[in-house]
Amino acid sequence: MDIAVAALEAWMRDYYHKVDHDIGSSGVRDLTMAEFRAVCGFELGQLETMIFHDSESYGGPGLRSALADRWTGGDVDRMMVTHGSSEAIYLVMHLALEPGDEVVVLDPAYQQLHDIAAWRGCRVTRWRLDPDHGFAADLAELRRLAATRPRMIVVNFPHNPTGTSITAAQQRELIAIAAEAGSWLVWDHAFGELTYAADPLPIPWPAYDRSIVFGTFSKSYGLAGLRVGWCTAPPGLLARMALLRDYIALYVSPVLEFFAEQAVRHADRIVALQRDHARHNRQLLIDWVAERPELARFTPPAGGVAAFVEFPGQPDMERTCRRLAEEHKVLLVPGSCFGEAYRSYARLGFGGTAEELTAGLDRLDQVLREDAGRT
Numbered sequence: 417m418d419i420a421v422a423a424l425e426a427w428m429r430d431y432y433h434k435v436d437h438d439i440g441s442s443g444v445r446d447l448t449m450a451e452f453r454a455v456c457g458f459e460l461g462q463l464e465t466m467i468f469h470d471s472e473s474y475g476g477p478g479l480r481s482a483l484a485d486r487w488t489g490g491d492v493d494r495m496m497v498t499h500g501s502s503e504a505i506y507l508v509m510h511l512a513l514e515p516g517d518e519v520v521v522l523d524p525a526y527q528q529l530h531d532i533a534a535w536r537g538c539r540v541t542r543w544r545l546d547p548d549h550g551f552a553a554d555l556a557e558l559r560r561l562a563a564t565r566p567r568m569i570v571v572n573f574p575h576n577p578t579g580t581s582i583t584a585a586q587q588r589e590l591i592a593i594a595a596e597a598g599s600w601l602v603w604d605h606a607f608g609e610l611t612y613a614a615d616p617l618p619i620p621w622p623a624y625d626r627s628i629v630f631g632t633f634s635k636s637y638g639l640a641g642l643r644v645g646w647c648t649a650p651p652g653l654l655a656r657m658a659l660l661r662d663y664i665a666l667y668v669s670p671v672l673e674f675f676a677e678q679a680v681r682h683a684d685r686i687v688a689l690q691r692d693h694a695r696h697n698r699q700l701l702i703d704w705v706a707e708r709p710e711l712a713r714f715t716p717p718a719g720g721v722a723a724f725v726e727f728p729g730q731p732d733m734e735r736t737c738r739r740l741a742e743e744h745k746v747l748l749v750p751g752s753c754f755g756e757a758y759r760s761y762a763r764l765g766f767g768g769t770a771e772e773l774t775a776g777l778d779r780l781d782q783v784l785r786e787d788a789g790r791t
């Protein structure tokens with residue numbers, strides 16, 4: 417297999433199910449079925465009449481139209497239901513790109529957003545978020561990179577792993593840059609609904625027709641185990657995606673679609689609940705970092721529940737994270753999962769319970785102090 421190992425997923429495979437405290441994941445606290453039902457107000461008895469029919473290639477009509485109502489002004493022709501946004505990313509990178517195409521992708525970024533294109537023989541150019549400027553997006557730099565008219569520009573705001581975002585004015589500039597270059601604009605909206613200081617940004621459609629948007633229930637809703645996501649794209653591209661998924665997964669289970677439709681129809685309530693919870697934890701993390709400037713520093717995230725924390729005394733956070741997982745049963749994700757340049761960083765997820773976050777941070781503090789004493 418000549419595709420690069422998905423380092424973050426491999427790390428999760430090793431440790432996610434073996435730890436007691438998760439301060440590494442990028443999603444908010446997952447809901448129990450009872451909590452989910454309480455927010456949405458449905459009964460499990462409603463499933464009694466469900467028939468285990470096949471669903472449809474683009475998603476069953478109930479979920480697809482609920483998603484279209486929320487995201488595309490009711491236009492179902494631009495909406496496809498997928499197995500997590502992961503499936504959408506995979507399909508799009510195969511069908512909107514050809515070997516030799518240039519793709520501009522943020523750096524750092526969720527690996528699937530660049531390595532599928534690289535595997536397909538595309539030329540991947542990285543748009544660097546500068547650590548010395550709090551990972552703020554530099555639109556002038558993007559304009560410079562787009563002068564070569566890349567086939568695709570791939571962004572994700574609020575961003576995994578830094579939580580950085582852009583303003584509405586910068587989003588308009590981004591769209592203008594993509595339009596001038598004639599590029600596909602891929603907008604990964606995984607954390608789009610969960611912001612702190614500013615209102616969530618709109619998706620770039622209908623402002624820009626050549627936009628492709630990925631969404632998911634895994635991050636801002638606390639429904640990671642549902643494995644449902646969605647994609648908006650021009651109908652012609654979705655039609656080709658339907659042909660490719662005939663070889664993979666065909667369609668999403670109607671059982672999952674039932675729950676996902678409940679989630680979309682009650683999305684504002686679910687996200688409001690999760691945002692209150694995440695805002696509280698975010699403050700715990702800000703305080704924790706402020707109390708130990710010699711050990712850790714970061715720019716508080718504008719959205720999502722992941723922060724990219726630099727540990728100046730730790731040249732190899734992978735070793736530290738491994739020790740944390742194996743000796744203290746705490747999950748933290750080493751920055752190296754996002755590239756070698758980030759070895760002294762870790763992705764710190766603050767979406768879990770406050771108790772879990774506090775317990776995980778206590779153990780992290782202990783390991784960092786032990787390591788500092790050793791050197």
Ligand SMILES: Cc1ncc(COP(=O)(O)O)c(C=O)c1O
Binds near residue numbers: 442576632644
């Ligand atoms: C930025 C981003 N996009 C997409 C995904 C894929 O998520 P899912 O397949 O659960 O929808 C992730 C998962 O971590 C992510 O961080």
